Amino acid sequence: MTAPGAVGRSAALPVPYRVAARAAGAPGTATIVLEPVRSALPPFTPGQFAMVYAFGVGDIPLSVSGIDGDRLTHTVRSVGPVSAALHGLEAGATVGVRGPFGTDWGLPAAAGRDLLVVAGGIGLAPLRPLVRAALAAPGEYGRLNVLIGSRTPQDLLYAQETRAWAPRARVLVTVDRPDGRWRGEVGVVTALLDRAGFDPGTAAAFVCGPEPMIRATAAELVRLGADPGRIMVSLERTMHCATGHCGHCQLGPLLLCRDGPVVSWTTAEPLLLVREL
């Protein structure tokens, strides 16, 4: 895990970006591609996030779900005023972006190891650039497993793209609530761990999703013999400044905008098992 974080102007002042493309995805989610209007922010790495500002409404943290040169891709789920405003933006609209913020997945440190990516719901968004980076470096890593859990078949993100990851990756998908047409797996994402092909003792794991899902996945991985120091999880707390000043994102001794969102399970476990911090 590296912690470059944003420095200087890009941390405090939003830089204008234009919506170059927008695609509606699973119900309530949209993937937007942003390109700089003038100068671009420093490069993002997989796992990092931006503060994206919908003018007149507010800004929220959004992970990068794609990095392509100066272009940033975000997948946003509409849950409240700011995310709804960003979700509704059409191509050509302008937003303000600050970043890059936070720690990344630290993929290069996993060179030579089997990779295990476990995503729940929209947790696949921050993991997508990691999978793309691993696929773009054949021979660099061991076996790549991508396990995806989704509420319903309709809620699956990037369905076409994830299908295309196979056969270079072992991609297993499970849903909680199948419809009549679903022929895939049914059950929680942890049930897929037995069917993935990785060496638990040495693999590097990358987990993102709702916290109960992260806890269940990490606990199962440890039971299978994984090293908690090599299980990277991405955590979320409400964020405002994203620069380590306001304290909104505090989790125990961590400020997650600065010390996270990606931390190892060694760090996360004691913090997530405490009821109130």
Add this chain to the structure above:
Amino acid sequence: MTTSQHGFLGALPPAHRDRLAEFAHEVEIPAGARIFEEGGAADRFWIIRSGGAALDVHVPGRPPPVVETLGEGDLLGWSWLFEPYRWHLGAQARGRLRAAEFDAGRVRTACGQDPAFGLAVTGAVAAVIARRLKATRTRLLDLYAPPGAGAGGGDG
């Protein structure tokens, strides 16, 4: 039967794994076949070699919803170990299923005669039940639901 190390069999010490294998024979179940029905006599169980099975619940008036799928190495069926030895779910083969099929009555008798073997088998089956119970509870949280739509929620 090959004594595979992972899945259900992986939870058994080698000696008990070999003992259990004495009660098995290989079967092939065609795609789409019903393997057992809710309420039916639980006189057999299976360990899946390849292919998969879907567990479903009978709901009057509509096709049985699938509640869980099982794959390679998984134990299919545990109702045979507990009275009244009746299936509490239905099961259907997804694709062609190859499995080791066990005679439940003989395994139960062997468990009764050899307490160490019985304890090992019961412990391994209980571990499967515990994991499925945990998974069911986790799903009750409606894990991946958008915030506000369920008890769970959360984001990337």
